[in-house]
Amino acid sequence: MVVTVLSLHQLRCFLATYEHGSLTAAAAELGYAQPSVSEQIRALEKTLDVPLFRRVGRGVVPTTMADELRPHAERTLAAADEARRAVASARNFETGTIRFGMFGTARLYAGAGLVADVLERYPGVRVELIGQNSTDVQEDLRRGRLEAAMIAVPAASSEGMSVTPVAKDELVYISADPAHLATPVTAHRLSLAKLVMPETTWRAVDSTRMVLRQMLHETGRNPMTRIEVEDVETAVELVGMGLADSVIPKGAAVQLLPRLAPGAGYVSLRPRQYDSLAVVHRAGATLSPAARLMIELATARIRQIAEPYDPR
Amino acid sequence: MVVTVLSLHQLRCFLATYEHGSLTAAAAELGYAQPSVSEQIRALEKTLDVPLFRRVGRGVVPTTMADELRPHAERTLAAADEARRAVASARNFETGTIRFGMFGTARLYAGAGLVADVLERYPGVRVELIGQNSTDVQEDLRRGRLEAAMIAVPAASSEGMSVTPVAKDELVYISADPAHLATPVTAHRLSLAKLVMPETTWRAVDSTRMVLRQMLHETGRNPMTRIEVEDVETAVELVGMGLADSVIPKGAAVQLLPRLAPGAGYVSLRPRQYDSLAVVHRAGATLSPAARLMIELATARIRQIAEPYDPR
DNA sequence: CAGGAACCCTAGGTCTGACCTATGGTTGTG
DNA sequence: CACAACCATAGGTCAGACCTAGGGTTCCTG
Numbered sequence: 011m012v013v014t015v016l017s018l019h020q021l022r023c024f025l026a027t028y029e030h031g032s033l034t035a036a037a038a039e040l041g042y043a044q045p046s047v048s049e050q051i052r053a054l055e056k057t058l059d060v061p062l063f064r065r066v067g068r069g070v071v072p073t074t075m076a077d078e079l080r081p082h083a084e085r086t087l088a089a090a091d092e093a094r095r096a097v098a099s100a101r102n103f104e105t106g107t108i109r110f111g112m113f114g115t116a117r118l119y120a121g122a123g124l125v126a127d128v129l130e131r132y133p134g135v136r137v138e139l140i141g142q143n144s145t146d147v148q149e150d151l152r153r154g155r156l157e158a159a160m161i162a163v164p165a166a167s168s169e170g171m172s173v174t175p176v177a178k179d180e181l182v183y184i185s186a187d188p189a190h191l192a193t194p195v196t197a198h199r200l201s202l203a204k205l206v207m208p209e210t211t212w213r214a215v216d217s218t219r220m221v222l223r224q225m226l227h228e229t230g231r232n233p234m235t236r237i238e239v240e241d242v243e244t245a246v247e248l249v250g251m252g253l254a255d256s257v258i259p260k261g262a263a264v265q266l267l268p269r270l271a272p273g274a275g276y277v278s279l280r281p282r283q284y285d286s287l288a289v290v291h292r293a294g295a296t297l298s299p300a301a302r303l304m305i306e307l308a309t310a311r312i313r314q315i316a317e318p319y320d321p322r
Numbered sequence: 323m324v325v326t327v328l329s330l331h332q333l334r335c336f337l338a339t340y341e342h343g344s345l346t347a348a349a350a351e352l353g354y355a356q357p358s359v360s361e362q363i364r365a366l367e368k369t370l371d372v373p374l375f376r377r378v379g380r381g382v383v384p385t386t387m388a389d390e391l392r393p394h395a396e397r398t399l400a401a402a403d404e405a406r407r408a409v410a411s412a413r414n415f416e417t418g419t420i421r422f423g424m425f426g427t428a429r430l431y432a433g434a435g436l437v438a439d440v441l442e443r444y445p446g447v448r449v450e451l452i453g454q455n456s457t458d459v460q461e462d463l464r465r466g467r468l469e470a471a472m473i474a475v476p477a478a479s480s481e482g483m484s485v486t487p488v489a490k491d492e493l494v495y496i497s498a499d500p501a502h503l504a505t506p507v508t509a510h511r512l513s514l515a516k517l518v519m520p521e522t523t524w525r526a527v528d529s530t531r532m533v534l535r536q537m538l539h540e541t542g543r544n545p546m547t548r549i550e551v552e553d554v555e556t557a558v559e560l561v562g563m564g565l566a567d568s569v570i571p572k573g574a575a576v577q578l579l580p581r582l583a584p585g586a587g588y589v590s591l592r593p594r595q596y597d598s599l600a601v602v603h604r605a606g607a608t609l610s611p612a613a614r615l616m617i618e619l620a621t622a623r624i625r626q627i628a629e630p631y632d633p634r
Numbered sequence: 635c636a637g638g639a640a641c642c643c644t645a646g647g648t649c650t651g652a653c654c655t656a657t658g659g660t661t662g663t664g
Numbered sequence: 665c666a667c668a669a670c671c672a673t674a675g676g677t678c679a680g681a682c683c684t685a686g687g688g689t690t691c692c693t694g
Contacts, residue, residue, distance in 0.1 A: 090328055096390055648682080649683100656673100
């Protein structure tokens with residue numbers, strides 16, 4: 011024997027029939043031919059193994075089983091409709107969650123503004139800015155947990171990833187000693203400086219570190235840090251206390267120095283060095299509207315702060 | 323473009339995939355081949371017009387849309403399941419409503435007991451005993467509002483109906499005057515009596531009246547009532563007050579006389595007359611379990627009180 | 635009371651879509 | 665670098681969702 015399975019369509023036919031007391035009327039309402047509705051009802055009666063209507067000369071009359079079924083049928087259809095609506099409204103950013111990866115320097119001074127931008131346009135959404143470190147974010151992207159991200163990359167290339175640079179963020183030398191800031195800092199001076207550097211856990215892969223290593227390597231110097239800390243804020247505070255100097259993205263310096271190290275200032279490196287801020291996602295993926303939105307907003311916001319990307 | 327429509331099956335596939343993070347695992351759980359689940363998910367994504375999973379090298383990862391959909395999908399499937407269970411338990415008389423037609427004399431003294439019988443066996447059900455008068459009940463049966471009924475019928479026959487007599491209920495003469503009860507009451511004495519008769523609205527079709535008309539007609543007498551009332555209780559009270567005598571089913575007399583007319587008694591007619599208590603339903607209908615249950619219990623209950631049907 | 639209207643059902647035919655197996659392309663792993 | 669794990673595609677089968685056409689009741693009406 012063939013087992014049919016409960017379907018929303020059957021429930022719709024059932025309710026229309028129940029309300030009209032007539033298969034013909036139900037079929038008219040649903041836009042089907044009468045035998046089609048008849049068949050659905052029969053199928054439903056078969057799957058539930060219960061008579062739902064008594065066929066009496068004119069029209070049909072619901073049985074007590076039908077009375078029992080009706081509220082549940084309505085609830086089920088309502089739930090299904092609710093599901094549709096929930097997804098539809100999420101798709102239109104009226105509700106739902108927008109998740110975006112954003113690591114380190116970018117998030118540090120564009121994060122709050124970016125969230126504000128999103129909420130202004132779509133007040134109903136939840137926003138998640140994900141990412142401790144660019145390595146983590148890359149991992150999340152690779153595993154599919156994140157669809158797209160804006161991160162700092164030392165070079166604009168990564169395996170299997172589409173990397174689109176949108177801005178460059180200058181790396182500046184910060185110090186509480188005005189003498190250290192009189193002229194741009196060369197690789198030579200940098201190699202002699204007492205430095206405090208953040209992102210200790212990620213020091214091997216951190217984008218700023220990689221840029222500095224590259225700079226020093228070209229002049230035959232070795233990087234040497236006096237203090238290692240985890241977060242940029244701590245590093246800046248230590249600079250403010252005159253215990254060391256540091257190199258951080260200019261955007262971070264502008265934002266953090268007045269607050270955490272009022273007496274300190276910054277100066278460029280010579281030659282100037284840059285982090286590249288890029289939009290990254292899996293190569294070959296078609297981006298969702300949410301991701302496109304975030305990329306657009308994040309790009310605009312970043313470009314207000316950092317210099318536009320200039321391919322050298 | 324073809325529009326697919328949301329289906330429970332799609333939601334099931336979606337949830338399985340969401341939970342396992344894998345189409346293959348979902349297919350295994352659901353007992354399908356992997357491409358089948360894949361197809362369902364794709365259909366669902368198409369009907370909702372949103373991507374639900376990102377296909378990443380190994381497995382699939384739910385998008386935020388999927389996060390949004392999941393609770394609704396669960397609720398919808400739960401509601402559908404609830405519907406199944408509700409009907410199933412109603413079918414097993416664990417809950418739900420049992421509706422049964424039962425008119426006049428039968429209900430009068432078997433109704434409460436019958437309801438008790440049903441509730442004892444199936445504590446969860448609702449019971450509806452429907453019917454003011456047998457004519458109403460016949461109408462309800464014909465229109466399909468009632469599936470089956472136990473009613474008093476003058477003769478065991480009715481158009482388009484299956485009538486199965488189960489008992490006969492003797493009609494007795496009741497009076498507060500002992501002299502009236504000394505010997506069985508003949509048609510002659512009946513035609514001379516001052517009578518109060520109930521069921522005024524239905525006097526033309528009432529089963530007891532039809533039996534009496536038949537009895538008097540055979541001896542050339544005309545029926546004559548002194549008082550017409552609607553319900554048997556009132557008639558019995560009037561008999562108790564000595565204002566008139568009456569003819570009612572014996573079961574009703576046994577039950578009502580001690581309570582409503584303590585001084586009154588009853589005596590048979592000569593020849594004895596009977597209402598026929600019969601199970602009635604539409605000819606050719608297959609009866610539901612609920613109806614069969616009610617017929618069984620009502621028959622048992624009635625036979626404890628009235629004499630078994632004896633085809634003459 | 636005959637005819638028609640308003641229902642239902644059945645029969646038989648078309649076509650979508652649910653499902654399968656087989657196979658090819660990616661990705662991650664020993 | 666081969667292998668395992670996983671998803672997508674292709675192509676074929678079959679159930680079932682739909683239709684039209686027509687037959688049987690019931691009920692109303694002239």
